[in-house]
């Protein structure tokens with residue numbers, strides 16, 4: 501005999517199947533059929549759909565990068581399958597913290613759930629989900645531990661903007677006011693640097709491999725501070741409270757990641773890579789703007805200089821936030837080797853998200 505719960509499940513499945521016919525039809529269908537609580541906010545506005553689709557794409561790209569890190573430097577298990585681990589790289593990462601492999605694994609696992617959830621939510625509302633599989637064309641590292649599959653992102657030629665380090669330590673500047681903060685690791689912000697061993701040839705000499713692990717340490721925080729700003733920036737333009745809840749619930753997990761990575765990056769040993777001269781300076785030798793243990797967000801100017809300083813996420817300006825994220829990731833070198841069609845798709849999703857307005 502069918503229980504009430506089974507009956508509801510069947511009805512829900514029927515409604516969701518009906519959703520596939522188009523967003524316009526669902527709104528009415530749901531209204532008539534006493535929708536389940538999860539859909540009580542009704543159909544998505546085009547603006548909410550565009551913001552969620554862009555976030556799904558961003559999370560898919562983030563996941564692809566994290567998966568590569570996990571295959572070589574994370575814990576290998578069925579929760580995040582695929583790689584087999586690279587002991588030398590894992591050891592170099594562990595210099596930053598003995599739990600690095602666990603943190604890399606868990607950050608990767610979290611990113612998988614972000615895009616999977618957002619896509620499932622889009623599908624439940626009859627909106628096209630995001631799939632970037634056709635762009636999985638970039639080469640894998642050939643170092644021991646990595647799967648040999650096509651990738652969306654390139655971790656082998658990164659230019660890492662490390663100004664987030666000083667941005668969160670400044671008490672008088674904020675990029676929302678047009679300020680440009682200095683780099684913590686100037687060498688990483690120019691040239692192209694691997695953040696994973698490109699092949700087993702990168703596993704020696706030890707200072708070269710440590711420089712690669714240090715680069716990863718700063719890149720982890722770069723990626724996650726981006727999410728930390730992106731979610732609150734886009735949240736200002738969503739319409740439905742449930743979509744707002746999604747952004748307000750996922751976004752701060754990016755911040756939890758960022759805070760962890762910021763702390764670990766501070767443990768990257770000062771060194772010079774003997775193969776290419778890449779320098780990681782002693783961050784504790786040059787004042788509070790670089791000091792490693794100042795990881796709590798320093799209060800700074802917010803909204804208007806007439807207000808007292810405030811400890812805040814920065815930047816959070818909403819105009820052009822999605823395109824800003826695409827530009828930052830592109831400048832990072834994450835998409836080196838991607839096709840013009842890839843950039844067209846990503847830019848299209850970003851422009852649509854940036855065109856969204858609260859109530860539209």
Ligand SMILES: [Fe+2]
Nearest residue numbers: 559562611614
């Ligand atoms: Fe994420």
